[in-house]
Amino acid sequence: MISKTTIDRVFETARLEEVIGDFVQLKKSGANFKGLSPFTDERTPSFMVSPVKQIWKDFSSGKGGNVVAFLMEHEHFTYPEAIKYLAKKYNIEVEETERTDEQKQEADERESMYLVSEFAQRHFADMLWNSELGKAIGLTYFKERGFTPETIKKFGLGYCLDQWDGFTNAALDKGYRLSYLEKTGLTIVKPDPNNPNGTRKFDRFKGRVMFPIHSMSGRVLGFGGRILTNDKKAAKYLNSPESDIYHKSKVLYGIFYAKKAIAKEDNCFLVEGYTDVIQLHQRGLENVVSSSGTALTPEQIRLINRLTKNITVLFDGDAAGLRASLRGIDLILEQGMNVKVCTFPEGEDPDSFAKNNELEDIVGYLEGNAKDFIQFKANLLAKEAANDPIKRAETVRDIVNSIAKIPDGIKQEIYIQECAGIMNVSESVLFSTLAQIGKKESTEASKKQRQEQKAFDVVKNDATVEKVDVQYELERKIIEILLLYGNNTEKFEDLVLKESETGELVLEPESVEAKVYEKIYLDLQEDEIELANERFRTIYYKLIEALNQSENFSLSTFLGSLDQEMVSEVSSIMMEEEKYTLHNWERKDIYPKDKKIGVAQLTSETILTLRCFLIKKRMSALQGETREGTQDNRETLEEIMNYIQLNKLLNQKLNRVLS
Structure with a gap:
């Protein structure tokens, strides 16, 4: 188990934009960064990274979280593996307590396959450098190719001895399971013809120099092996078979x-x-x-x-x-x-x-x-066509088909002009051909869309319009305010319920300075309001505790204390409004108001709106009791009248007109 000290240091040191930048090309977008989603196929950026908040949100897939959540989603790391990856990147020493046998057995199957693959890479490298056959055959081959010792070590190259089961036995001796050796394709297991209940084990890559294949984060996924003998029956190159970790x-x-x-x-x-x-x-x-x-x-x-x-x-x-x-x-x-x-x-x-x-x-x-693809393709195919008019026409159509695949209309036009010059064909003919291809593709797309629409209409007829859950949205807003501005000190205008000289209840304003989280907590406590949504309630109490314990509240440290489901929820809340920056409203002369300008007002209005909602909810319940009850309802009616008056006062404060 990794110690809490190490985990805290990792969260304090790791920079989200640096880590994600190793996997996704990020571009500055105001205070944030944006890029193409690494989880979906898209051409318009919908992936946002906030360096200030140290969270990310992918609006195309709905995923989000902190730096660890990204590595777990993108690289399929376990939580400990993600922490270790970050620790290695930022040169942080990992303090680890000994895992029990039971904890070792709980390592999931994918992780076990990664561990087997990483052992294999180390074993093959060891054979290359330290065995006589490895040095004589494998190392000699790599040096003949012109690879330096530094390069060989950097790419983790190795050699699998020309033995039927040398690697397999070495892995089994180290405690690795045969099932994982087989699933990764490192070992081939076949029935033993001499023993009905037995099996025979073979090294897949026997007698080959080894090229480890790494993921974008550096984990060993599989291998490519090259045979060095002139065995015509054996493939020159052999790759690991498809597995849960290698596609x-x-x-x-x-x-x-x-x-x-x-x-x-x-x-x-x-x-x-x-x-x-x-x-x-x-x-x-x-x-x-x-x-x-x-x-x-x-x-x-x-x-x-x-x-x-x-x-x-x-x-x-x-x-x-x-x-x-x-x-x-x-x-x-x-x-x-x-x-x-x-x-x-x-x-x-x-x-x-x-x-x-x-x-x-x-x-x-x-x-x-290096030539533009259209020049290259046109020159290549033009040579093949020579003076054959039919082949030449096929070549032109082939090139226009490629141009039709380009989504950018301006690029299409430029390439058509280039092609016309190279192939000596009028631009009008090429544009006409391009239009025909586009029309055909459009017709096919429309046909497909109509078929999908029919299926959708069947579902739509049975569907009901989903109502907005007002309480859910207000509770979500309270969490957002706490996360963004919880530690801010603001001047609030409190409303104190008093009786006027005429005997009417009125709300009188009183100015008070307080931390945002204190204001929210005390207001909810005073009204005995508890958040209805279970996840929001859990996050709320954790937030209040964290803000109360430390004046230097750190969002990254707070996120590190949550499970991944909660991290995803928090990142979705905090990045919700960031998606609007993807539309670049400023270029359209639309300037959204900065919420920081009115934090106190935003806080007060959110709490007041929640109070109004809960009052109306309570009034509806009381009205139901008066309709159903047979006893004297005078007390209930009096309570309803008090709520109506209070609701009226609160809505006046919110500048709302009640019907």
Whole structure:
């Protein structure tokens, strides 16, 4: 178990915007930061980060919370793992008490798979550096590729001995379960033909050099293994199979090492293989990732999209299936990203080119030879079409199809003009073709929408209009005021109920200076009001206690004392109004009023409105009693009349007209 001292230090030290900035490209937006949601597919930012409040809110998915909640949502960390990740990032020593056997068994399945994968990475690295076969075969191979010892260690490269079950037995000896070795794909388990009740165990990666595949936060998800013998029956490269922690379509090799450079350079170089990434990184070009030999997927593109809008795809000089690779470019365009393409000289690939050239020469070559995708595609397909009119027409349509995938109309027009010049076709014909494609897509979309609308109408006819829960909203507002301004000292105008000379009840104002939380607490206590919503009630009492105990109330420390469900609730409350800043009202000459200007008024009006609501609720209950009761209702009617008079006075104070 991690000590409370460590947890408190982590919350005090960690900067939310820095941590999230490792995963999402954030841009300043007033006092906050905004970016694309890391949880949904979107093109307009709806993800907000507040450095002052140290909380975040994703308005597209509804998720929110503090720094730990983000890591738990995004990286699927457990709470202790998130704390340890932050402690490592900020060089905080983790004080930990010994876990019991029962607590160890409670570690969830995903965490166990991560632990097995991380052990495997350490084991393979140990074999590479410390076993005779590892040094003779694996280390020699990496050095021949031009990798320095520092690079080999940085990327966690290793070697799996050419033994049937060497790794598996080493893992079992260390106490790792066979079930998790099998689920991660590190071990293959098959029935034993010689024993009906027995099984045989094999190392999946026997005799291969190992490339660990990391998540964006640096956790080992799986492996790529390259065979070094000339066994024609065995695949040259072998990847871990799909598992609960490894989904190859959602992972990019090298993203952990490249993310900061991608955000800094505002560009990502996309290559095909592991060694391409490592060689370029070693040369100093660090903003490079690989799809690891698989076809590029929308999920992988969205991973890059969180960090930059710009991708440069690097192809081998003699890349086989180059035309097929162009489909990946269309996927990038669909995500609204800017894409360039660069091919290396014939016989070269990113690995060999980086190995044989200095960084300055590599950067110069990429800057000089990276072409806009439309130029690249048009030139490539134009060569194939040559003088064949039919092929040429197909080529033009192919290019316009790509342009149609771009969501930005201005970009579409510019690319149409470029294409017209390269292919020697009139712009009007290309615009007409683009319009036809757009019309076809629009018709299909409308048809789909009509089908969905029919289904929706069936549901809508049975639906009832949901009423606003006034008490819920008012209680939520009280929590918001406490969180934002609880420690503020304000001048309040208290209302004291007195009897006038004529015998009428009147509310006389009295000025009083108090902390906001004290004012709220005393007013609710005086009226014997308890929050009805259970979650709000729990947060309310925790807040009052925290504000009362410390004059230097820290929101991040307070959030650290709550469970994750409460953290999510608090972040939703505090970031609710931040979503309006996403619309950038100032550009439309609309300037929302700053609530800080009238904190005392906001507090008083919220409490008064809640009192009015509860009075009306009590009056309705009393009226129900008079209708149902058979006894003398004079006392009840008198109580109702008193409430009516009090309600009238409170509404006068709120400047409301009662019907």
